[in-house]
Amino acid sequence: MQLQEILYGVTIIKLVGSTNRETSALTFDSRQVIPESAFFAVTGTVSDGHKYIEQTIAAGARIVICEVMPEVLNEQVTYIQVENTSVALGIMAANFYGNPSAELKLIGVTGTNGKTTIATLLFKLFRELGYHVGLISTVENQINETVIPATHTTPNPLALNQLLRQMVQAGCVYAFMEVSSHAVVQHRIEGIHFVGGVFSNITHDHLDFHKTFDNYIKAKRAFFDALPKTAFALTNGDDKNGMVMLQNTKASKKSYALKQLADFKARIIENKFSGLNLDIDDTDVFFKLVGSFNAYNLLAVYGTAMLLGEDKLTVLTILSNLTGAEGRFDYVSNAQEIIGIVDYAHTPDAVQNVLSTIQNIRKGTEQVITVIGCGGDRDKTKRPVMAQVACDWSDKVILTSDNPRTEDPQAILNDMEAGVSPTNKRKTLSILDRKEAIRTACHLARKGDIILVAGKGHEKYQEINGVRFHFDDKEILMEQLNSIS
Numbered sequence: 366m367q368l369q370e371i372l373y374g375v376t377i378i379k380l381v382g383s384t385n386r387e388t389s390a391l392t393f394d395s396r397q398v399i400p401e402s403a404f405f406a407v408t409g410t411v412s413d414g415h416k417y418i419e420q421t422i423a424a425g426a427r428i429v430i431c432e433v434m435p436e437v438l439n440e441q442v443t444y445i446q447v448e449n450t451s452v453a454l455g456i457m458a459a460n461f462y463g464n465p466s467a468e469l470k471l472i473g474v475t476g477t478n479g480k481t482t483i484a485t486l487l488f489k490l491f492r493e494l495g496y497h498v499g500l501i502s503t504v505e506n507q508i509n510e511t512v513i514p515a516t517h518t519t520p521n522p523l524a525l526n527q528l529l530r531q532m533v534q535a536g537c538v539y540a541f542m543e544v545s546s547h548a549v550v551q552h553r554i555e556g557i558h559f560v561g562g563v564f565s566n567i568t569h570d571h572l573d574f575h576k577t578f579d580n581y582i583k584a585k586r587a588f589f590d591a592l593p594k595t596a597f598a599l600t601n602g603d604d605k606n607g608m609v610m611l612q613n614t615k616a617s618k619k620s621y622a623l624k625q626l627a628d629f630k631a632r633i634i635e636n637k638f639s640g641l642n643l644d645i646d647d648t649d650v651f652f653k654l655v656g657s658f659n660a661y662n663l664l665a666v667y668g669t670a671m672l673l674g675e676d677k678l679t680v681l682t683i684l685s686n687l688t689g690a691e692g693r694f695d696y697v698s699n700a701q702e703i704i705g706i707v708d709y710a711h712t713p714d715a716v717q718n719v720l721s722t723i724q725n726i727r728k729g730t731e732q733v734i735t736v737i738g739c740g741g742d743r744d745k746t747k748r749p750v751m752a753q754v755a756c757d758w759s760d761k762v763i764l765t766s767d768n769p770r771t772e773d774p775q776a777i778l779n780d781m782e783a784g785v786s787p788t789n790k791r792k793t794l795s796i797l798d799r800k801e802a803i804r805t806a807c808h809l810a811r812k813g814d815i816i817l818v819a820g821k822g823h824e825k826y827q828e829i830n831g832v833r834f835h836f837d838d839k840e841i842l843m844e845q846l847n848s849i850s
């Protein structure tokens with residue numbers, strides 16, 4: 366493709382060389398440069414792409430997009446200086462793939478917890494309604510029945526636009542995608558056209574990256590700020606910051622809530638292990654999803670479907686038969702009627718929601734045993750809080766490892782232990798090996814007890830020092846539960 370064509374919409378500070386040249390590919394990673402490609406020098410959190418410019422030219426790059434011009438310029442190369450390379454990358458990636466998002470009805474879902482659940486339910490619902498549909502989510506990406514593995518919640522602009530183009534080619538009418546706060550700040554969704562945005566909630570997470578809660582709110586709000594007038598912005602009216610999210614948006618403002626006045630309303634009639642009985646806009650429906658937090662997710666999905674013009678009763682009928690996303694309140698039980706639950710709760714709020722749901726729906730005097738760890742190279746301040754919440758809402762807690770990544774697992778465990786109060790210490794054990802921790806929980810459990818294994822949900826690996834080892838909470842839990850006689 367001609368460079369001129371993909372530059373549309375980019376604000377250039379300085380241009381050196383011709384824009385009248387072919388581009389074979391775009392890349393922001395020097396290790397992936399091919400001859401005649403364009404290299405985007407991005408300033409990252411660990412490294413700086415500007416350091417690799419010369420190396421990429423030696424490898425054949427003929428277009429360089431950068432924030433700082435190199436001191437020595439190569440005559441064979443076109444240099445484009447911009448204020449922010451990531452913004453240019455977003456816009457040019459969209460142009461390179463022919464702006465696929467404009468050919469789809471694309472809905473973005475943002476918030477601390479519930480994005481995967483809402484996006485996945487929307488995907489399943491619209492598939493059942495008979496549409497060709499795409500999904501971009503933490504667990505996996507999907508184009509109709511074709512599954513494409515996901516590396517990030519929101520892919521980088523190149524992967525994102527390529528995926529959206531594939532969706533258009535497959536005839537998709539709708540696409541539902543998660544929009545993470547990292548993606549907003551790193552401009553991964555620059556140049557993407559949304560017809561709607563959905564907000565789930567905002568609580569403590571990712572403060573390692575955003576530094577303050579205020580910045581984190583601003584990152585989420587920026588997604589709604591950028592929506593066009595023709596789009597809808599659907600928010601959670603019960604969330605403290607639900608209305609703040611829509612403050613600056615030009616989109617049509619809509620809300621859903623259980624407590625406040627809202628465009629879409631629901632009331633919990635009953636919350637049981639077998640599912641949720643809700644009154645949604647005066648219709649009584651039983652859903653297979655468990656827990657009051659899922660009442661919000663279901664309401665967000667229902668509201669979105671209504672805003673997209675679908676029929677209320679058809680939508681509620683299909684929704685009542687759907688199960689949630691993999692690794693979210695996934696439960697199994699054994700011959701001794703010990704219940705094991707695997708859940709992706711990896712924030713204090715999510716842990717509290719899952720445990721309070723378990724407490725609300727448990728039958729009697731059974732114990733709740735929680736196995737929980739925290740990820741390395743992520744927000745350290747949530748560690749003691751997650752341990753504290755787990756202790757406050759469980760009878761026994763086994764603190765363990767999650768994905769240590771490049772951190773010392775013992776140091777992460779120490780950070781968690783700092784959140785355990787002296788009175789809670791007696792109900793807590795620390796077992797570094799996650800498999801051993803799950804095994805111990807199963808051996809401590811008696812008939813009717815409930816074991817929650819939190820934090821890794823659908824993940825099929827444990828990441829230690831850059832290596833991903835096969836690890837599946839549900840597989841281990843089932844194996845251990847079945848081995849108890």
Ligand SMILES: CC(=O)N[C@H]1[C@@H](OP(=O)(O)OP(=O)(O)OC[C@H]2O[C@@H](n3ccc(=O)[nH]c3=O)[C@H](O)[C@@H]2O)O[C@H](CO)[C@@H](O)[C@@H]1O[C@H](C)C(=O)N[C@@H](C)C(=O)N[C@H](CCC(=O)O)C(=O)O
Nearest residue numbers: 393394395407409410411412413414517518519521545547
């Ligand atoms: C903190 C973060 O988001 N990091 C992302 C970011 O990496 P970075 O800024 O650290 O990049 P860097 O290593 O400093 O490198 C800077 C630039 O130099 C380039 N480079 C680097 C080395 C080299 O030899 N050659 C070269 O060209 C890199 O390609 C990059 O363009 O840009 C990379 C390329 O797009 C991402 O892969 C990487 O995601 C990392 C793996 C990650 O773990 N991200 C997580 C935190 C994340 O994004 N999570 C959210 C979900 C969060 C949630 O809501 O729960 C997600 O959307 O998945």
Ligand SMILES: Nc1ncnc2c1ncn2[C@@H]1O[C@H](COP(=O)(O)OP(=O)(O)OP(=O)(O)O)[C@@H](O)[C@H]1O
Nearest residue numbers: 477478479480481482503658693708709710715718
């Ligand atoms: N609406 C909600 N409110 C609070 N907690 C929720 C809600 N929905 C789900 N959860 C909890 O959060 C966990 C993660 O849910 P989900 O995967 O849907 O969120 P997410 O926003 O996609 O997370 P991530 O940012 O990691 O991709 C669930 O396993 C559950 O414990």
Ligand SMILES: N[C@H](CCC[C@H](N)C(=O)O)C(=O)O
Nearest residue numbers: 711739740743767768820821
């Ligand atoms: N999307 C989240 C996933 C956290 C999952 C948890 N298992 C961990 O490794 O911390 C993140 O990147 O922070």
Ligand SMILES: [Mg+2]
Nearest residue numbers: 480481503518
């Ligand atoms: Mg997700």
